[in-house]
Ligand SMILES: *[C@@H]1O[C@H](CO)[C@@H](O)[C@H](O)[C@H]1NC(C)=O
């Protein structure tokens with residue numbers, strides 16, 4: 021009996037599902053392979069190369085510019101379980117609180133000084149001013165943030181244990197969303213009109229913009 025239980029456990033471990041790498045995956049039932057892959061005869065060294073981390077992307081309103089090197093921009097990462105991103109920040113620039121639902125992140129400061137941290141599921145904040153050469157770990161799925169608190173532009177590299185870590189911000193999911201206004205009103209204790217004024221910007225609140 022015990023042996024059967026162990027055998028069952030072993031099979032369960034070996035054949036359990038892989039972690040999801042996308043928000044969802046609608047199966048293509050007539051696909052011949054589970055994950056469509058490039059014909060290996062046609063694969064070259066260039067399929068394992070990515071160029072472009074030597075340049076800064078365009079800065080957004082928050083003073084942040086991201087170059088994402090994930091499976092969408094670098095197809096060779098498919099099934100390899102890793103990805104990375106370069107993020108540049110103007111002085112005062114921020115990565116607004118966000119989560120990567122599918123990955124733990126290791127952040128390496130290349131240049132500059134940042135206030136960085138995360139919030140655990142008991143609402144405890146872990147944060148610190150970090151600088152060039154420092155590395156901070158962001159546990160999988162937790163809300164985290166960065167702010168360039170130095171006087172000059174700064175750069176960080178983020179490494180993820182997913183080919184497609186995903187990124188959700190509250191501005192987009194809660195305020196810019198299709199969430200029923202009754203739900204966000206209850207959550208925030210604010211009326212829809214008040215919520216739409218949050219941050220002094222026009223938000224696409226559940227179609228009420
Ligand atoms: C893969 O590419 C090679 C070389 O072009 C070709 O001979 C082979 O038929 C292709 N295999 C498949 C499964 O398409």
Ligand SMILES: *[C@@H]1O[C@H](CO)[C@@H](O)[C@H](O)[C@H]1NC(C)=O
Nearest residue numbers: 069070071072073074075076
């Ligand atoms: C970045 O590297 C690529 C290829 O290695 C090169 O073509 C490009 O000119 C470089 N860009 C900058 C801004 O250095």
